Amino acid sequence: MLPGFTMAEKILAKKAGRERVEPGEIVEAEVDLAMVHDLTGPLTVEVFEKIGAERVWDPNKIVVVFDHQVPADSTRSAELQKKMRRFVADQGIKHFFDVGRGGICHQVLPESGLVRPGMLVVGADSHTCTYGALGAFSTGIGATDMAYVFATGKLWFKVPPTTRVEVVGELPRGVYAKDVILAVAGEIGSDGANYMAIEFCGEVVKRFSVDERLTLCNMAVELGAKTGLVEPDEKTASYLGANPSSMGEVVRSDEDAEYADQRVLDASGLEPMVACPHSVDNVKPVSEVVGTSIDQAFIGSCTNGRIPDLREAARILRERTVSDGVRLVVIPASQRVYEQAVREGLVEVFVKAGAVVCPPTCGPCLGGHMGVLASGERCISSSNRNFVGRMGSRESEVFLASPATVAASAVAGEIADPRDFLGD
Amino acid sequence: MRVEGKAVKFGDNIDTDVIIPGKYLVYTEPEVLAQHAMEGVDPDFSKRAREGVVIVAGKNFGCGSSREQAPIALKHAGVRCVVAKSFARIFLRNAINVGLPVVEADILNEVDEGDVIAVDLSSGAVADLSKGFFKPIKPFPDFLLEILRDGGLVEHLKKRGFGK
Ligand code: SF4
Numbered sequence: 001m002l003p004g005f006t007m008a009e010k011i012l013a014k015k016a017g018r019e020r021v022e023p024g025e026i027v028e029a030e031v032d033l034a035m036v037h038d039l040t041g042p043l044t045v046e047v048f049e050k051i052g053a054e055r056v057w058d059p060n061k062i063v064v065v066f067d068h069q070v071p072a073d074s075t076r077s078a079e080l081q082k083k084m085r086r087f088v089a090d091q092g093i094k095h096f097f098d099v100g101r102g103g104i105c106h107q108v109l110p111e112s113g114l115v116r117p118g119m120l121v122v123g124a125d126s127h128t129c130t131y132g133a134l135g136a137f138s139t140g141i142g143a144t145d146m147a148y149v150f151a152t153g154k155l156w157f158k159v160p161p162t163t164r165v166e167v168v169g170e171l172p173r174g175v176y177a178k179d180v181i182l183a184v185a186g187e188i189g190s191d192g193a194n195y196m197a198i199e200f201c202g203e204v205v206k207r208f209s210v211d212e213r214l215t216l217c218n219m220a221v222e223l224g225a226k227t228g229l230v231e232p233d234e235k236t237a238s239y240l241g242a243n244p245s246s247m248g249e250v251v252r253s254d255e256d257a258e259y260a261d262q263r264v265l266d267a268s269g270l271e272p273m274v275a276c277p278h279s280v281d282n283v284k285p286v287s288e289v290v291g292t293s294i295d296q297a298f299i300g301s302c303t304n305g306r307i308p309d310l311r312e313a314a315r316i317l318r319e320r321t322v323s324d325g326v327r328l329v330v331i332p333a334s335q336r337v338y339e340q341a342v343r344e345g346l347v348e349v350f351v352k353a354g355a356v357v358c359p360p361t362c363g364p365c366l367g368g369h370m371g372v373l374a375s376g377e378r379c380i381s382s383s384n385r386n387f388v389g390r391m392g393s394r395e396s397e398v399f400l401a402s403p404a405t406v407a408a409s410a411v412a413g414e415i416a417d418p419r420d421f422l423g424d
Numbered sequence: 425m426r427v428e429g430k431a432v433k434f435g436d437n438i439d440t441d442v443i444i445p446g447k448y449l450v451y452t453e454p455e456v457l458a459q460h461a462m463e464g465v466d467p468d469f470s471k472r473a474r475e476g477v478v479i480v481a482g483k484n485f486g487c488g489s490s491r492e493q494a495p496i497a498l499k500h501a502g503v504r505c506v507v508a509k510s511f512a513r514i515f516l517r518n519a520i521n522v523g524l525p526v527v528e529a530d531i532l533n534e535v536d537e538g539d540v541i542a543v544d545l546s547s548g549a550v551a552d553l554s555k556g557f558f559k560p561i562k563p564f565p566d567f568l569l570e571i572l573r574d575g576g577l578v579e580h581l582k583k584r585g586f587g588k
Contacts, residue, residue, distance in 0.1 A: 039450070040491070043492060043493070050582075051577075051581045051582060051586055052582065053586070069450065076450045076451075077450050080450060123490075125489070126488065126489045126490040126514055141490060141517065142490050142491075142518035142521060144522060145517060145518070145521060145577075147578075148581075151586075190437055191484035191512070194484065194513065226513055279437060367441075367446045367447060368447070385441070385489075387439045387441040387464075388439075388441070388442055388464050389442065389445050389464045390441050394464060
């Protein structure tokens with residue numbers, strides 16, 4: 001008998017119009033949704049025009065989000081955004097999230113219900129793998145590939161083998177989805193899942209909210225993976241405001257599917273984790289780095305700028321203040337998250353604590369604006385990358401951690417253990 | 425298809441943020457991007473690369489962001505080919521699409537900076553002409569080789585009358 005298939009294989013087979021596909025095979029598949037943002041969109045449009053294409057294949061299946069350099073921070077980005085607005089209008093692109101309408105692409109697409117289980121989604125941004133949290137096959141591509149998709153609605157894919165990561169046990173207090181994925185990064189390494197799909201499963205993942213699953217899948221690319229995936233369930237349905245039967249095409253891996261690798265992580269023994277400079281797999285338990293001085297703390301990004309993240313940070317910052325000599329930057333991932341944070345009084349907590357709360361944008365995550373680092377400075381950040389120069393100067397350092405660890409560190413003025421601030 | 429150039433060596437996990445830092449992503453002009461190629465690890469790289477070089481690197485070259493500005497910057501700075509132990513997948517696709525040859529081969533420890541490296545993509549071999557060794561590499565599928573031969577996906581599609 002033939003072995004079963006993984007979610008990734010099933011979705012790609014379906015979209016390629018095939019019975020079955022095997023890892024390593026190259027197939028051409030039909031794309032359900034394609035996303036570009038303000039930094040990759042202009043290059044895509046340039047290539048689109050160069051290849052002589054005139055109309056996009058389907059203006060209802062393209063999403064344009066302005067999030068990286070917004071509100072425009074220079075005439076240069078203002079011009080690029082003007083160019084993209086014109087393209088959107090000319091092509092009649094339906095889903096356009098301008099400044100003040102959306103937020104960070106990887107929050108906007110899931111929360112607006114555009115991504116559904118079983119879809120094949122591509123985005124001109126490496127963290128497009130985030131949407132696998134909703135059971136879609138979703139991956140990042142470059143601008144030329146995207147121009148080809150804009151023109152044809154299709155793209156070639158190499159079918160990835162799948163690594164299965166099962167998270168069991170019970171998360172201890174002060175330990176979050178971010179700590180789980182950092183622990184996985186530490187174990188697998190920053191190229192440990194190169195070209196693969198990572199399927200996250202197990203009781204801990206089942207208990208995770210969709211927001212937490214988004215954090216897990218967001219960082220799949222930091223392990224080299226093509227996508228992260230979580231099997232859709234009732235939580236996915238309620239997140240999408242749909243019924244489990246009508247939320248999309250629910251695809252599950254077969255019991256006897258073949259995996260390239262299978263790992264089990266017991267979350268019960270986890271501590272809050274920190275990825276030290278300059279690599280995401282340079283992971284240590286917080287206890288080993290407690291006391292490291294910091295200049296800046298950043299809570300935001302497509303990894304951890306969602307409501308549960310802000311709530312946890314606010315729990316720690318309520319009636320406390322940011323330490324002298326430290327800047328705390330808080331950036332809600334989307335307008336909706338921002339609005340909710342205002343409604344719940346979280347923004348007030350941050351402002352009172354001495355944080356600066358910025359409008360939804362990628363901001364300092366990629367060293368763009370709103371808090372870039374000078375030489376010799378050190379930042380603890382809830383984002384996903386700590387490469388050399390990622391948040392500014394080549395001589396700055398970035399530590400990655402959960403929003404709770406970042407908030408605790410902002411209060412302490414040095415890297416701190418959130419468990420010391422959370423009470424019981 | 426054959427390319428040749430002097431070796432410039434880098435280690436493991438060379439990410440796209442060091443290949444072209446985020447602050448230059450508001451530029452799409454290849455010449456401007458080329459001036460800042462590899463700035464994150466070697467600010468003088470664009471000067472060194474001008475005469476035509478082959479980058480020899482370790483594992484996971486091009487990891488990180490999907491920015492196509494990374495292979496564009498390298499190509500226009502004078503990089504004729506990147507030979508690495510392994511590549512991050514988005515970078516690999518982007519490189520082929522912009523017409524920058526990339527091959528997987530583990531030669532970093534055997535090559536010295538400045539050695540003349542030759543790569544034959546069609547037959548699938550990489551050689552260090554200064555040391556006189558050569559290694560077979562996994563040849564590319566034909567359709568990817570054709571894209572490279574045409575100088576990238578844009579030229580490839582144009583040649584085939586796309587958009588007409
Ligand atoms: S928040 Fe950071 S990682 Fe996420 S899309 Fe923006 S720049 Fe990329």
